[in-house]
Amino acid sequence: MTPLFALLFDQLDDRLRLRRPGxxxxxxxxxxxxxxxxxxxxxxxxxxxxxxxxxxxxxxRPSTEPVIYTGSNPxxxxxxxxxxxESILRMSEDVPGxxxxxxxxxxxxxxxxxxxxxxxxxxxxxxxxxxxRELNYHLGIVxxxxxxxxxxxxxxxxxxxxxxxxxxxxxxxxxxxxxxGDRLAFWIFGGEFPTGDVxxxxxxxxxxxxxxxxxxxxSLHLLLLVRQKHTQFPRTGIDGHRMxxxxxxxxxxxxxxxTLMLWTAGLLTLAAxxxxxxxxxxxxxxxxxxxxxxxxPDWFMFWLEGVLRMIPALEWDLPGLTISGPFIAGVxxxxxxxxxxxxxxxxxxxxxHLSGEWHVLQNPLDIPLRAAYAIxxxxxxxxxxxxxTNDQLSRLTGIPIETATWGFRIASMFVPPVLAxxxxxxxxxxxxxRGLAVAxxxxxxxxxxxxxxxxxxxxx
Amino acid sequence: xxxxxxxxxxxPEPATTPAEELLVLSExxxxxxxxxxxxxxxxAIASAVFAVVFAVALLLEAPLPVYGIxxxxxxxxxxxxVRRYFTDRFPDVEAAEPRLHLDEGDDAPIADVEPVGRRxxxxxxxIGAGAVLGLSFAAPVSSLGPSPGNALRTTAWQRGLRVxxxxxxxxxxxxxxxxxxxxxxxxxxxxxxxxxxxVLRLSGQPQPPTDLDWVVDGSVVAYSKVCTHAGCPVALYRxxxxxxxxxxxQSTFDANRGAVPTFGPAARALPQLxxxxxxxxxxxxxxxxxxxxxxxxx
Numbered sequence: 001m002t003p004l005f006a007l008l009f010d011q012l013d014d015r016l017r018l019r020r021p022g023x024x025x026x027x028x029x030x031x032x033x034x035x036x037x038x039x040x041x042x043x044x045x046x047x048x049x050x051x052x053x054x055x056x057x058x059x060x061r062p063s064t065e066p067v068i069y070t071g072s073n074p075x076x077x078x079x080x081x082x083x084x085x086e087s088i089l090r091m092s093e094d095v096p097g098x099x100x101x102x103x104x105x106x107x108x109x110x111x112x113x114x115x116x117x118x119x120x121x122x123x124x125x126x127x128x129x130x131x132x133r134e135l136n137y138h139l140g141i142v143x144x145x146x147x148x149x150x151x152x153x154x155x156x157x158x159x160x161x162x163x164x165x166x167x168x169x170x171x172x173x174x175x176x177x178x179x180x181g182d183r184l185a186f187w188i189f190g191g192e193f194p195t196g197d198v199x200x201x202x203x204x205x206x207x208x209x210x211x212x213x214x215x216x217x218x219s220l221h222l223l224l225l226v227r228q229k230h231t232q233f234p235r236t237g238i239d240g241h242r243m244x245x246x247x248x249x250x251x252x253x254x255x256x257x258x259t260l261m262l263w264t265a266g267l268l269t270l271a272a273x274x275x276x277x278x279x280x281x282x283x284x285x286x287x288x289x290x291x292x293x294x295x296x297p298d299w300f301m302f303w304l305e306g307v308l309r310m311i312p313a314l315e316w317d318l319p320g321l322t323i324s325g326p327f328i329a330g331v332x333x334x335x336x337x338x339x340x341x342x343x344x345x346x347x348x349x350x351x352x353h354l355s356g357e358w359h360v361l362q363n364p365l366d367i368p369l370r371a372a373y374a375i376x377x378x379x380x381x382x383x384x385x386x387x388x389t390n391d392q393l394s395r396l397t398g399i400p401i402e403t404a405t406w407g408f409r410i411a412s413m414f415v416p417p418v419l420a421x422x423x424x425x426x427x428x429x430x431x432x433x434r435g436l437a438v439a440x441x442x443x444x445x446x447x448x449x450x451x452x453x454x455x456x457x458x459x460x
Numbered sequence: 461x462x463x464x465x466x467x468x469x470x471x472p473e474p475a476t477t478p479a480e481e482l483l484v485l486s487e488x489x490x491x492x493x494x495x496x497x498x499x500x501x502x503x504a505i506a507s508a509v510f511a512v513v514f515a516v517a518l519l520l521e522a523p524l525p526v527y528g529i530x531x532x533x534x535x536x537x538x539x540x541x542v543r544r545y546f547t548d549r550f551p552d553v554e555a556a557e558p559r560l561h562l563d564e565g566d567d568a569p570i571a572d573v574e575p576v577g578r579r580x581x582x583x584x585x586x587i588g589a590g591a592v593l594g595l596s597f598a599a600p601v602s603s604l605g606p607s608p609g610n611a612l613r614t615t616a617w618q619r620g621l622r623v624x625x626x627x628x629x630x631x632x633x634x635x636x637x638x639x640x641x642x643x644x645x646x647x648x649x650x651x652x653x654x655x656x657x658x659v660l661r662l663s664g665q666p667q668p669p670t671d672l673d674w675v676v677d678g679s680v681v682a683y684s685k686v687c688t689h690a691g692c693p694v695a696l697y698r699x700x701x702x703x704x705x706x707x708x709x710q711s712t713f714d715a716n717r718g719a720v721p722t723f724g725p726a727a728r729a730l731p732q733l734x735x736x737x738x739x740x741x742x743x744x745x746x747x748x749x750x751x752x753x754x755x756x757x758x
């Protein structure tokens with residue numbers, strides 16, 4: 001400790017008695033595996049997002065009132081545009097450093113979502129969601145949902161032509177709710193689209209409400225992690241059910257996390273120099289009833305957009321309500337995907353009669369249902385995401401758009417179940433060849449790991 | 461680096477160790493290295509230099525790549541310095557921690573002052589009152605937007621209203637060439653999205669279900685521009701097969717045949733505007749759309 005730091009610490013310790021709790025924190029053990037850093041990358045992206053976002057808030061004008069642009073972009077001088085778009089243009093072109101910070105903010109939002117999705121995949125595949133960690137898994141799903149919502153709100157705020165089109169589609173999605181759609185849409189959007197309330201409301205949610213809930217949920221997520229401790233991969237000679245093995249928070253994990261934070265910030269900055277991924281000057285402001293070709297959302301909305309494109313023409317008028325394609329594509333289907341994610345821990349526990357607590361991670365191929373579920377869901381999401389590029393694909397390859405759309409329709413219906421079925425059969429056969437069934441307790445699963453497979457007795 | 465100098469103990473004894481003490485399984489002290497010292501010092505100083513370059517370049521309003529790359533280098537070099545600093549100054553320790561035995565249970569009471577066991581219904585009344593109060597907070601939600609009423613079934617179009625372009629200039633049938641298409645609005649409501657219109661002069665013969673009474677000059681028709689799928693503007697027209705095309709989700713409509721959907725996710729035809737010509741030869745509406753504009757609701 002440097003003398004200054006030691007003096008500060010002594011003064012605080014004199015008043016707060018920090019040594020014992022400090023030591024408990026410093027000695028917290030972190031298992032060592034690269035995949036455990038995905039969640040950290042998400043956390044560090046969030047820090048970058050908050051820091052850059054505060055700066056952007058100081059310049060952004062949440063309004064769609066028309067104003068005359070007087071900044072330095074020759075393309076727009078003297079033209080009338082929504083104040084929101086004007087403020088983005090002005091800060092990007094005329095405030096030193098603001099364009100870099102906007103690009104870092106945008107890049108960090110992509111990284112935040114990507115790291116969150118990969119982190120969730122790791123949790124799902126290795127079984128870190130099992131008892132007693134179901135609650136923390138569900139908090140993670142809440143965070144993913146909020147992150148997608150926050151990303152969409154942020155995409156909307158510049159009020160460029162893509163943003164306005166995105167808001168229009170979101171409004172149509174809310175309208176599509178049976179019975180309450182019109183009422184609900186008028187509440188959320190302040191009346192019939194487009195209203196002057198949309199952007200101020202999106203702004204309040206983007207900078208205050210949603211980030212507030214995200215930060216609160218992340219804090220709870222981390223508190224539960226500390227309380228329940230990490231899961232870990234199996235290791236020869238270690239009873240992972242009783243002991244957790246790794247490196248202490250101080251100094252090893254601290255050094256690693258600090259380095260990772262700097263790497264995250266540094267690479268986001270570098271990417272912001274080379275990738276102009278928030279420049280809206282060429283998109284132009286939103287003008288009602290106009291949309292360009294290649295209208296596409298951010299990548300994390302591709303799967304929803306893809307389903308909206310693939311869904312056949314559907315509209316059932318029932319007495320008093322209407323069930324439409326956009327409702328099935330944009331509400332029912334994502335509801336099913338997220339519903340399955342939420343329910344999965346309980347389904348697995350019931351199907352395989354699992355008992356007790358689980359702290360040691362497993363190969364998903366050891367649990368056929370999980371392997372099948374994961375590949376089914378994620379192949380569907382990937383195919384649906386690819387379907388959101390059907391127009392680009394058609395233009396690039398010359399395949400008629402109708403053929404491309406039919407290809408995606410058929411692939412999304414048949415590929416996921418076939419892959420799920422094949423992987424289920426494969427993992428089941430793999431267990432059977434070793435003379436095993438799915439382990440129903442951690443001790444049973446762990447004992448298999450510690451003994452070589454060849455010495456095991458077949459289960460009959 | 462990962463080879464421990466002491467063998468791992470498979471089963472440390474948690475019971476005999478105070479909770480705060482670290483159960484060290486292996487420990488490896490790094491040998492002193494001047495090369496590492498030089499690396500830490502070099503990267504740390506270089507990081508500070510680039511931080512200054514970043515700040516000065518930004519203050520001098522240098523181009524973005526200059527201060528951007530300087531900031532990135534400052535961050536990345538500091539990352540290297542921090543990493544190398546710690547690997548050299550601390551032993552590499554692998555440790556164990558006993559898990560919380562959640563499955564063994566704990567019967568201690570959550571609080572030491574227990575309520576007196578009488579009149580449990582009072583508790584329920586209190587919780588019920590709190591819940592009712594909480595629900596009543598939802599009342600201001602209804603202030604968030606007007607009641608939809610008939611708003612989604614009507615547009616700004618009225619009998620006699622002229623059809624104008626984006627600049628507000630009234631359109632004559634002759635303004636639309638054969639195979640041409642224009643975005644149009646009700647006079648006085650330019651930019652009112654639900655009223656937006658595509659006016660086309662068909663190169664083919666319009667057929668039912670197009671309402672032929674609303675076709676001007678035998679070939680000029682007007683349809684709602686709001687896609688009946690998800691509300692995007694039906695912005696593209698392909699003359700070859702008289703197809704109106706929505707670039708968002710590729711719904712396709714046949715403009716020759718009442719704009720019925722021919723491909724994609726839209727299930728309803730684009731409503732046709734009752735179109736006529738006034739005494740001065742300008743295009744006018746003969747009334748509002750007769751079917752609902754835009755996507756389905758409720």
